[in-house]
Amino acid sequence: MAVGAVARAALWTAVVAHLLVVEYLFIRYGQGKNSLLTVGKFFGLHLAAIMMLQIVLVARLPWLDRRIGMDRLTVWHRWIGFGLVWTLILHFTFIIVGYADLASQPPWDTFLSLAGVTASLLGMVAAVIILVVASISVRYVRRRLPYEAWHGLHLLLYVALGIGLVHQAFEGTTFDSTWATVYWWSVWGLVLAALLAGRVAVPVWRNLYHRFTVAAVVPESDNVVSVHITGQHLDKLPARAGQFFIWRFPGHHGWWRANPFSLSAAPNGRSLRLTAKAVGKGSAGLRNVPVGSRVFVEGPYGAFTTIHQTRPASLLIAGGVGITPIRALLEEPGGPTTVLYRVHTVEEAVLLPELQALAKARGAQLYVLTGRTGAGTPPNVPFAPANLAAAIPDIVQRDVFVCGPPAMTDAVVHSLRALGVPRRQVHAEKFSLA
């Protein structure tokens, strides 16, 4: 079984096992004072269970991350987040109408009297925060907000989590049993420990231990720059070609700005390198990062590595600056390899001389595909299924690693499906996390 499939199976087995225990506990101990309150409790319990899963998905646990990938975990988190919102609305609605029914009063009066009880009020505040964050995560709003603003507001969810836990501790009357209560809070303990480990302990420890520093800043073209990083004990850093870090250059940008960039060379135990195209302030400013300044990193992250390779032969496809992890992967030892590098003009093909040298050294084929997509007769569509199959006749027998702009990556993945390349042989990195 492939490593990714093992991790997915482990994660979903744990989720299903937890849900089975929760359903048993609910049936055994979860009766409310009337049937509406019982339903309200059912949704409250499941709301908490969904929150636990949401936290695990974004805890950045190294074991899960390198097997499933942060991009996929984030997509799951996003979709499950919408389920969480509906569960929250149902929990709130049934609790209000349940108590209104019990007290024979209108729901609005019940709402006001519950808002006067501290534990219920805390639940309501947590709910409002979750609803606000969910509304800014809707794709339409998310695209219009700067990343930092969206991320900053998203951090409010930690406040909602804290308040929500206090709400549960005081209102959590669902389990009228000691062992049920012990089980529930033990699972919460594990989930919070995972969050602290992945988000705080591991990054803090790695930065203290490795003391990352800028060693050199090398312009690759007018709008692309490489930053070389050194540090202590880099041979102990568990990074692989194809992975990325989230980088902070506080000497230059301030603490709050963090950008994900892939390694553009395989880690060699002595240094790391990122290569960034200027897109906005963060990436454009990398040119001016002072040599010798400290760098703070989170990572390594990502499942775009050869631990997922299933076949000896590979096809590496890059579009534009998507060449960075592909360039690193080309350093990994392996079987027959072909690289397709899509750019508008040869001048845009950054890192080309070193790619040519690497390809030559390992006997790989490297093709630079130029021109505007759709231009000319016949139209320039190198990643159309027929063109891919003509260029790489044994494509179905290869693992394909593709990294480029989201539209190009989607087009390639679509063509690979049309050609019958099995899903487990297709590995994609889109340079976008949500």
Ligand SMILES: Cc1cc2nc3c(=O)[nH]c(=O)nc-3n(C[C@H](O)[C@H](O)[C@H](O)COP(=O)(O)OP(=O)(O)OC[C@H]3O[C@@H](n4cnc5c(N)ncnc54)[C@H](O)[C@@H]3O)c2cc1C
């Ligand atoms: C896994 C991954 C690997 C990447 N590797 C490379 C690489 O090797 N070379 C390269 O040139 N580019 C890479 N990118 C893209 C790069 O992260 C963005 O171009 C860069 O962060 C833009 O930031 P900015 O401040 O210059 O521009 P802004 O205008 O501030 O940001 C532009 C967009 O970049 C994205 N972005 C910014 N900060 C973050 C963040 N902390 N987390 C997630 N997305 C963010 C957002 O979608 C934002 O809307 C990668 C992206 C991802 C997700």
